[in-house]
Amino acid sequence: MSATSASFNLPLIDISGLRSNLLSDRMKVADELREACQRCGFFYITNHGIDPQLIRAVQEQSEQFFALPSSNKLAVSKTLSPCNRGYEPLRAQTLEADSPPDLKEGFYIGVHLDEDNPRVLAGRFNQGPNQWPQGVPEFKAVMEAYFAAAFEVSALLMRGLALSLDLAEDHFDPLMMDASATLRMLHYPPQPPHPLPGEKGCGAHTDFGALTLLLQDTTGGLQVKAIDSDEWIDAPPVEGSYVVNLGDMISRWTNERYHSNVHRVINRSGRERYSVPFFFTGNMDTVVECLATCLSADGTAKYPPITIEKHFMERYLSTYGDRA
Known part of the structure; x- marks a missing residue:
């Protein structure tokens, strides 16, 4: 396994300037975003505006939720949902090819659409109602409030990315209409003393969509691969910040x-690890x-045009097979 480097730090960007009425303030943040996105596609953000009490x-x-009995969690299993919402047990996903399944369990939440919604009736990918567990009475209200807050930050970042790419600030605004996104709670047990060859909490992968906002606990374990070497860069928790990374759609859009x-993720801490990524996708059309x-x-492009929906269907098939 490649060595881990502590000599390469991920950029830390104060994004408060994106809320300024002054274009010069917004451009200053856009310049920092451009450098980070071209350098490695990973960065920390501060002054994001999400209430610390909501985060706690x-x-x-x-x-x-993860402390609930297995019966409670399996009652809202993702296998019961036609739109990939609900609980996913340990080792249900394999993100790194030719490696053991990931040593994590999760819970998926998306944009709730009733079963009579036209998009649901049409069988659109990942469109439908959420499932909510019993035994955690505040879970639904807290997660819905957080989903809305994370969506707002994602929209702000997309405007910053537009400026960073010398586009009109509102270039990606149509992406927000009927937008899809996924909030995912994750629990990583400690790495076993004698893991299977290649076994990890989360195998090496890239994210599917536009961008990811990651809320970490204090445990650590996230690693990012350097662009120009085989080194793995630790991305430890930084109080009051989020780790943000670009997904495949932004890479494709930008050639x-x-x-x-x-x-x-490799949880070598010896204790439980919890993280909450918010995956912003956008309008599936x-x-x-x-x-x-x-x-x-x-004047050439490296990839042919593709809809976000088709891209996601292909990526889900590659990680879940016929269970998608």
Whole structure:
């Protein structure tokens, strides 16, 4: 296994300037985002605006959920949902090919759509109602409030990314209409003393969508692979911050000018690890086609156009097989 480097620190960006009325303030943040996205596609953000009390409530509710008896959790199993919502037990996902299944359990929440919604009736991918567990009475209200807050930060970051790419600030605004996103609670037990070869909490992978906001506890374990070497960079928790990373859709949109970087989790702490990633996807009908500002010097794009929905269907099939 490659060595881990502590000499390469991920950028830390104060994004409060994106809320400024002054374009110069917003451009200052956009310049920092551009450098981070071209450097590694991973960075920390501070002054994000999400209430610390809400963050603590999310962490508490997540721990309470995973402490429930297996019967409570399996009553809202993701296998009971046609839109991939609910509980996912240990070792249900394999993100790194030719490795053992991931040593984590999770719970998925998305944009709730009633069963009579036209998108649900049409069988659109990952569109439908959420499942909510019994035994944690505050869970639903807390997670819905947090989902809305994380969505707002994602929308703000997308405007910053537009500026960083020399686009109109509202270029990605259509992505917000009927947008899809996933909030996922994750619990990682400690790495076993004698793991299977290649066994990890979360195998090396890139994220599927536009961007991810990761809320970590104090345990650590997240690692990011350096773009130009086989070194793994630790991304330890930084109080009051989020780790943000770009997903495959942004890399594709930018002709790989911006990176969707490989990352993994290995929980060597000896204690339980909890994290809460929010995956912003956007409108599933959106066609992702190379931005004019990112075409190669000869005017070519590295990827053909694709809808976000088709891309997600392909990626889910690759990680879940016929269980998707």
